[in-house]
Amino acid sequence: MHIARIEYRRFGCLNLKHGAWLVRMMVVRSRLPGVLPLGMTMKAVYINHYGGTEVMHHGDRPMPEPEADEVRIRVFAASVNPRDWMVRSGRYQFRHLLPPFPVILGSDVSGVVDVVGRKVKKFKAGDAVFGMQHPLRGMMGAYAEYVCMPEKVLAPKPENLNHVQAAALPLGALTAWCALFKSVRMRAGWRILIIGGTGSVGSSAIQIAKAFGAEVIAVCGRRNIELVSDLGADRVIDYTNQKFTDEVTDCDLVFDTIGMENPKSCAAVLKPKAAYITTVPNLRTMFRALVSRLLPRWLGSSCATHVVLVRANGSFLKKIGQLAQQGKLKPVIDTVYSLDRAAEAHAYSRTFHTRGKLVFRLHDHE
Numbered sequence: 001m002h003i004a005r006i007e008y009r010r011f012g013c014l015n016l017k018h019g020a021w022l023v024r025m026m027v028v029r030s031r032l033p034g035v036l037p038l039g040m041t042m043k044a045v046y047i048n049h050y051g052g053t054e055v056m057h058h059g060d061r062p063m064p065e066p067e068a069d070e071v072r073i074r075v076f077a078a079s080v081n082p083r084d085w086m087v088r089s090g091r092y093q094f095r096h097l098l099p100p101f102p103v104i105l106g107s108d109v110s111g112v113v114d115v116v117g118r119k120v121k122k123f124k125a126g127d128a129v130f131g132m133q134h135p136l137r138g139m140m141g142a143y144a145e146y147v148c149m150p151e152k153v154l155a156p157k158p159e160n161l162n163h164v165q166a167a168a169l170p171l172g173a174l175t176a177w178c179a180l181f182k183s184v185r186m187r188a189g190w191r192i193l194i195i196g197g198t199g200s201v202g203s204s205a206i207q208i209a210k211a212f213g214a215e216v217i218a219v220c221g222r223r224n225i226e227l228v229s230d231l232g233a234d235r236v237i238d239y240t241n242q243k244f245t246d247e248v249t250d251c252d253l254v255f256d257t258i259g260m261e262n263p264k265s266c267a268a269v270l271k272p273k274a275a276y277i278t279t280v281p282n283l284r285t286m287f288r289a290l291v292s293r294l295l296p297r298w299l300g301s302s303c304a305t306h307v308v309l310v311r312a313n314g315s316f317l318k319k320i321g322q323l324a325q326q327g328k329l330k331p332v333i334d335t336v337y338s339l340d341r342a343a344e345a346h347a348y349s350r351t352f353h354t355r356g357k358l359v360f361r362l363h364d365h366e
Helices: 082-090 162-166 170-183 200-211 222-230 283-294 314-325 340-348
Strands: 004-014 020-031 041-047 055-063 070-079 108-116 126-132 146-150 155-156 189-196 215-220 236-237 250-256 270-278 304-307 333-337 356-360
Touching: 020 304, 041 340, 055 340, 070 162, 082 250, 082 340, 108 146, 108 162, 108 170, 108 215, 126 162, 126 170, 155 314, 162 170, 162 333, 162 356, 170 200, 170 250, 170 270, 170 356, 189 200, 189 340, 200 314, 283 304, 283 340, 340 356
Parallel strands: 189 215, 189 250, 215 236, 250 270, 270 304, 333 356
Antiparallel strands: 004 020, 020 108, 041 055, 070 108, 070 146, 070 356, 108 126, 126 155
């Protein structure tokens, strides 16, 4: 039986005018049996300063408490994104938005709601959910046994996916969704070239584009040709033997998930007034995106350039979950680790040769 209760916290400041203590109503909690009480600790992977994998610590951190619009999640699985090791190394462009050290890394999770804030309407204790923290609001914390997240960034976990599979989806699938439906308005019948078809973004983009009726051409290495074909690509180009610029023409969109190309290098494969999208938000790509709108011919291309900045959005994620529930979007997982092997996972992710996601499993039973 779930236990609902109201907790109160007393501030240590006296209102002399009214002669009374200030009292604030805390969150209304709906708890599962066996939940640890306030003040308890949890295992997490955190950093006290920037650096290599040696700065990552696996140890005890205070149990987080949700704000009014948040839920606390018992994390069953969390996945690794390049942003995580960029944060760890101090190379993340928006690091100034992060909370002060120590910082618990990670943003993608799947788990079960443990505690709900008093303003939460969509979820209750015991609900299985998955989601991604707000990357541009300085929120991390997924490499932990518990994490607090706003309800608006979460969606119900697809019933046909386990937690490891669900944790592999959020950032990659949301990035692909934002690129295809926010940066541009992809339509059925489009010819799309996806550069980097085996990463979490590229593998999601292939499947989402196919689900909405696009023709998909994907670029990858030789060892991944079968995988990319199985994901649904209509044609696969092995970059070790072929130049896509010699093989492809008349594309409505080039989605560069690696960030190794640019609008000028892709001009030969694009239709007039087509689009080029990159996932790399550095000064050069942001400048190109701006100039492409003002002086497209100056860049040697008439295409529009976009830099996709992923948004943590529960509504988008719910649609992504529905695709997964229908069998139209399957997560690609390379390796599953225990949380205490986070440094090893970061080192592998840094090679850029993973096939899909690296995922931490925090609990054996789901």
